[in-house]
Amino acid sequence: MEYPSNNNRSSNGSGAPRSENATQKAIRENVAFLIEQLEAGHSEALTAYLNAMSRFHNYSFGNILEIARQKPDATRVAGLYAWNQLGRRVKKGERGIRILAPIIGIKRKAKEEVEKDITKQNRPVLVGFRSAYVFDVSQTDGAELPAMREVSGAVGDNRDRLLLFIEEQGIELVFTERIAPALGMSYGGRIALLPGQSKAEEFSTLVHELAHEMLHKAERRTQTTKVVRETEAESIAFVVGKAVGLEMGTASADYIHLYHGNASLLAESLEVIQKTSGVILAALEEKPEIEEQQPADEMAIAS
Numbered sequence: 001m002e003y004p005s006n007n008n009r010s011s012n013g014s015g016a017p018r019s020e021n022a023t024q025k026a027i028r029e030n031v032a033f034l035i036e037q038l039e040a041g042h043s044e045a046l047t048a049y050l051n052a053m054s055r056f057h058n059y060s061f062g063n064i065l066e067i068a069r070q071k072p073d074a075t076r077v078a079g080l081y082a083w084n085q086l087g088r089r090v091k092k093g094e095r096g097i098r099i100l101a102p103i104i105g106i107k108r109k110a111k112e113e114v115e116k117d118i119t120k121q122n123r124p125v126l127v128g129f130r131s132a133y134v135f136d137v138s139q140t141d142g143a144e145l146p147a148m149r150e151v152s153g154a155v156g157d158n159r160d161r162l163l164l165f166i167e168e169q170g171i172e173l174v175f176t177e178r179i180a181p182a183l184g185m186s187y188g189g190r191i192a193l194l195p196g197q198s199k200a201e202e203f204s205t206l207v208h209e210l211a212h213e214m215l216h217k218a219e220r221r222t223q224t225t226k227v228v229r230e231t232e233a234e235s236i237a238f239v240v241g242k243a244v245g246l247e248m249g250t251a252s253a254d255y256i257h258l259y260h261g262n263a264s265l266l267a268e269s270l271e272v273i274q275k276t277s278g279v280i281l282a283a284l285e286e287k288p289e290i291e292e293q294q295p296a297d298e299m300a301i302a303s
Contacts, residue, residue, distance in 0.1 A: 022129045023062045023100055030065035031267045048072035049270065050235055054242035057278045061271045063099040067134075070097045074136040083135065087143030094140075096133030103127040155203045158244045158284050162206060165283035166191070171213055173206075186212035200246050204237045207280060211236040214276055232269055232276075239277040244284065 020028070037045035052068035055075055059067070067074050077097060080090060105127040166173055175195040179185045184205040185192045191209045193202060211233040216224070241248045 023060075026100060027062045027065060027267060030062075030069050031270070033069055034065075035266060045072075050238050050273075051242060053274050053277055054239040057239070057243065057274070057281050060100075061274050064274060065270075066099050067097055071136055073138070076137040077134040079132065079134050083140050083142075088137075088140040089142050090135050090140050094135060096135055098131055098133055100129040101132035103130050155199045155244070155246070157286070159199065159203055161284045161286075162203065162210075162280075165280070166206075166210060169213070171210070184209040186210075186217065188213070188217035200241075203244075204241050204246065204248070207240045208233045208237040210280065211276055214279070215272060228265070228269060232273055235269075235273045236277050236280070239273065240280050240284075243277075243281050 034045050034049060049065065049068045051072070052064050052074070056064050056067060056077070067077060074097065078086075083090060103126070105125055163173065170189065172190045174190065174192050176192050177195065179192050179194055183194050183197060183201070186209040191206070191213065193205060193209070197205060212229065215232060216229045238248050
């Protein structure tokens with residue numbers, strides 16, 4: 001049995017839910033824009049979104065959509081203050097990329113309540129969102145930046161970290177010729193890979209099959225077809241591969257017409273792709289030594 005679809009929210013004449021907040025509105029508008037581009041034959045629009053996911057996987061789903069729509073070629077973004085701290089200045093006339101930043105307030109407790117229980121102090125709470133603007137590195141000039149983590153086509157230590165992550169999930173990995181001509185197969189708790197692949201191809205195949213294990217071997221949602229499952233898995237392989245520096249093709253974008261303009265399904269898949277890619281990429285990040293403390297300044301553009 002699959003999860004029921006959650007498509008029963010009331011909406012107004014424009015198709016927007018009546019209770020829609022700023023984040024939901026931004027996501028809806030960007031997904032509508034993406035579908036419009038795809039229906040016009042511009043499959044590069046999806047590639048831009050997947051590229052943005054690989055570069056900005058620490059950002060929220062809504063802000064990834066905003067960055068990809070406004071500046072598809074963005075590679076590294078930060079606010080004015082962060083760039084200034086890094087010795088760079090935004091070029092005159094450059095237009096900022098609008099994103100949504102959280103507004104944090106303080107939920108105040110009654111004095112009597114706090115005195116009874118010290119754990120019930122005033123606490124920060126999310127009040128809402130406001131417009132904020134970031135700029136891509138290409139819109140700035142100044143001091144050279146430290147190189148971002150790139151593999152330049154080589155898998156490097158990411159293979160070992162991926163294998164460790166798979167092992168930690170309790171998934172068995174085997175190599176067998178029996179699955180040919182398939183490069184990989186996912187069986188639910190077991191992944192089979194075809195031996196003899198290049199390291200980059202093997203890595204991509206492994207991420208693809210891991211995505212199936214994480215998403216498609218358990219109850220998730222209705223209306224899931226083989227096309228949707230393969231597109232999601234291939235898109236996650238694209239995002240993760242790009243993030244570690246591999247040269248990836250654009251095959252993922254070529255399947256998108258099979259969604260037939262279903263905005264709710266596409267929006268759901270994009271968010272699933274972003275979240276799953278983020279989990280895998282987090283597992284691939286090099287863990288710093290406990291005794292080493294990274295200066296706060298070096299984290300200025302990690303949002």
